[in-house]
Amino acid sequence: MVHATYDTFLENHRNQLESSGIPLYFWPTLFQKIIKQTFDAGNIFSLLQIDYEDQEHGKYDPVWQLQIKLEEGIKHTDPHHIYLIDHAWTFRIEHAKNQLLQIESLRERMATIMGIDSEMNKNELCQKILDEMWKYTNSYSIGNAENIEERLPVWYIMDEVGSAIQYSDKPNFHEQERIVYSLPWKEMSFLNVDFNHLEQGADYFLSGHIKESLPILENFKEAFPKKNRYKVYTEYDIIKEHLTDNRFEVTEDEDEADILWYTKHFKNFKELSEIPQKFKKTTKDT
Numbered sequence: 001m002v003h004a005t006y007d008t009f010l011e012n013h014r015n016q017l018e019s020s021g022i023p024l025y026f027w028p029t030l031f032q033k034i035i036k037q038t039f040d041a042g043n044i045f046s047l048l049q050i051d052y053e054d055q056e057h058g059k060y061d062p063v064w065q066l067q068i069k070l071e072e073g074i075k076h077t078d079p080h081h082i083y084l085i086d087h088a089w090t091f092r093i094e095h096a097k098n099q100l101l102q103i104e105s106l107r108e109r110m111a112t113i114m115g116i117d118s119e120m121n122k123n124e125l126c127q128k129i130l131d132e133m134w135k136y137t138n139s140y141s142i143g144n145a146e147n148i149e150e151r152l153p154v155w156y157i158m159d160e161v162g163s164a165i166q167y168s169d170k171p172n173f174h175e176q177e178r179i180v181y182s183l184p185w186k187e188m189s190f191l192n193v194d195f196n197h198l199e200q201g202a203d204y205f206l207s208g209h210i211k212e213s214l215p216i217l218e219n220f221k222e223a224f225p226k227k228n229r230y231k232v233y234t235e236y237d238i239i240k241e242h243l244t245d246n247r248f249e250v251t252e253d254e255d256e257a258d259i260l261w262y263t264k265h266f267k268n269f270k271e272l273s274e275i276p277q278k279f280k281k282t283t284k285d286t
Contacts, residue, residue: 006031026082033084041083041161044070049115060135060202063115064164085162088113091155096133100126113163136163147237152263213270233257235264 009031010017017027032038045066052061068074074081088109091099100107107125111118114132118125139153157163231251234240239261240250251257 004035009034022082025077025079029079030082033082037084039084039086039159041085044068044074044081044083045161047160047164062164062166063113064160065166066161066164083161086159087156088159088163089157092152093155096155097126097130100129110157113157113160133157149236149238212267215269227258230258231256232259232261234261236261 006028010027017030022030033040046069048065048067050062050065089099089106100110101122107122107129108118110116110129110133111125114129114136116125116128116132120128136157137155138158139155141151141153229246230248232239232243232248233251233254234243243250248259254260
């Protein structure tokens with residue numbers, strides 16, 4: 001991108017910019033910041049750590065908040081007010097714990113972002129970060145990947161600025177994550193705005209949750225029949241290649257499978273439990 005021209009930038013990213021709703025007047029600034037790797041949000045915003053003193057604070061209460069430090073405020077039509085937010089940590093689920101254990105600077109940074117006391121021992125700190133990180137994670141998938149494993153979600157945690165942005169039903173900032181960076185920009189002016197943080201309850205964070213159906217327990221009163229060999233349907237190439245135990249046989253037919261091993265999150269357990277005379281299990285990769 002260093003040698004790219006603005007026309008090339010538009011040729012490659014116009015669809016992303018338009019579908020993301022980024023106003024046209026921000027595009028030249030965005031182009032310049034990307035090719036120059038300009039992360040200048042710190043010139044405009046201050047990071048403030050929230051002091052709850054001796055008060056108990058809830059699971060979803062923020063640790064940090066952003067405050068604009070320009071006395072004149074921010075005008076939403078100013079084309080300079082779009083910023084790059086870097087991704088502080090990008091990881092696959094299966095590698096997350098080892099990365100935390102092996103990289104001290106990563107542990108320290110994640111502890112700071114999440115407001116965790118880093119004085120505890122390494123193993124305890126890693127586990128605490130793993131427990132807390134889901135409040136900060138986002139993900140993307142590589143749509144043109146060649147196999148299912150590569151299409152599994154790539155998880156990331158934004159840098160200190162991005163992680164301090166709180167979500168609201170009435171947002172005064174937009175944050176777009178369809179390009180390489182997260183991009184916050186203004187849709188209204190920050191002039192004489194009350195910066196007090198509006199705390200969100202658990203209902204807000206669970207609003208997008210899709211409920212799972214429960215299995216019909218009456219269908220499980222009898223013990224599942226034991227088999228000498230169970231048929232396994234899996235979407236993982238690595239399972240197909242390495243599941244060599246004689247107690248299992250890989251099949252490409254879901255209907256005849258005893259065990260279903262999906263990459264997607266399975267939710268319809270009621271329907272699954274209605275299939276008679278079948279011993280089936282599901283697992284998911286999160």
